[in-house]
Amino acid sequence: MADAGRGGGRADEELANVLERNIEALLARRRAEERRQSRTDRVAAAIGRFAGSMTFVYLHLAVFGAWVLANAGVLPVPRFDPDFVKLATFASAEAIFISTFVLVMQNRMATQADKRADLDLQVSLLAEHEVTRLIRLVAAIAERLGVDESRSPDLPELERDVDPERVLDRIERAEEKAGERERPGA
Numbered sequence: 001m002a003d004a005g006r007g008g009g010r011a012d013e014e015l016a017n018v019l020e021r022n023i024e025a026l027l028a029r030r031r032a033e034e035r036r037q038s039r040t041d042r043v044a045a046a047i048g049r050f051a052g053s054m055t056f057v058y059l060h061l062a063v064f065g066a067w068v069l070a071n072a073g074v075l076p077v078p079r080f081d082p083d084f085v086k087l088a089t090f091a092s093a094e095a096i097f098i099s100t101f102v103l104v105m106q107n108r109m110a111t112q113a114d115k116r117a118d119l120d121l122q123v124s125l126l127a128e129h130e131v132t133r134l135i136r137l138v139a140a141i142a143e144r145l146g147v148d149e150s151r152s153p154d155l156p157e158l159e160r161d162v163d164p165e166r167v168l169d170r171i172e173r174a175e176e177k178a179g180e181r182e183r184p185g186a
Contacts, residue, residue: 041108048105051098064091121164128162135159 037045050056064087071081081087136159142150 041104044101044104045108047098048101051101125162125164132159132161 034042066075067081067087068084069075070077071079071084071087073079135155139150139155139159
C-alpha cells in the first residue's frame, strides 16, 4: 500500500503552486523596492557591491602593486611618489569612502532584515493562532467521541492563545536577570 503523503500527486502540486506563488510575490516585492530606491541609494549599493568583489581586490593588487614597483625603482618609469605619501593619502581617502558605502549598505540591509523579521513574526503569530484553534476543534471532537486523550492535562494550556506582549515582557525580564548576574558585584 502506497503512503498517501509520498509519491507526488495533488498535495505535491498544491505545495509547488503555493511555493511558486510565494517566490513570485517575494521577487516582485524585491523588484518594486529596488525601483523605489533613490538614485543615490542605487549608486551606493553598486559601489558597495563592487568594493566587496574579488574584481575590486584584483584591481587594487594591480594598481597598488604597480604603484609600489614604479616608485621603488623596480619598473623603468619615472618615480612620481618616491616616499609613498600620495599612495597613503589616496588609500586613506578611499578607505573613508568605501567604509561609508559599506555603512550605507549595512543600514539598508538592517532595514530589510527588520521588515523580514516583522513578516516572520506576523506569520508565526497567525500560525500559532490557527494551531490553537485547531487544537480546540480537535479536542472538542475527541471529547465528543470519547477519546481518552481529550482529557489530557496538557490540553487546556495548549488551547490558550499566546499573548505576544506577555511573551516579550517575559523575555525582557529574563534578559535583565541574566545581565544582572553577569555584572561584577551583582
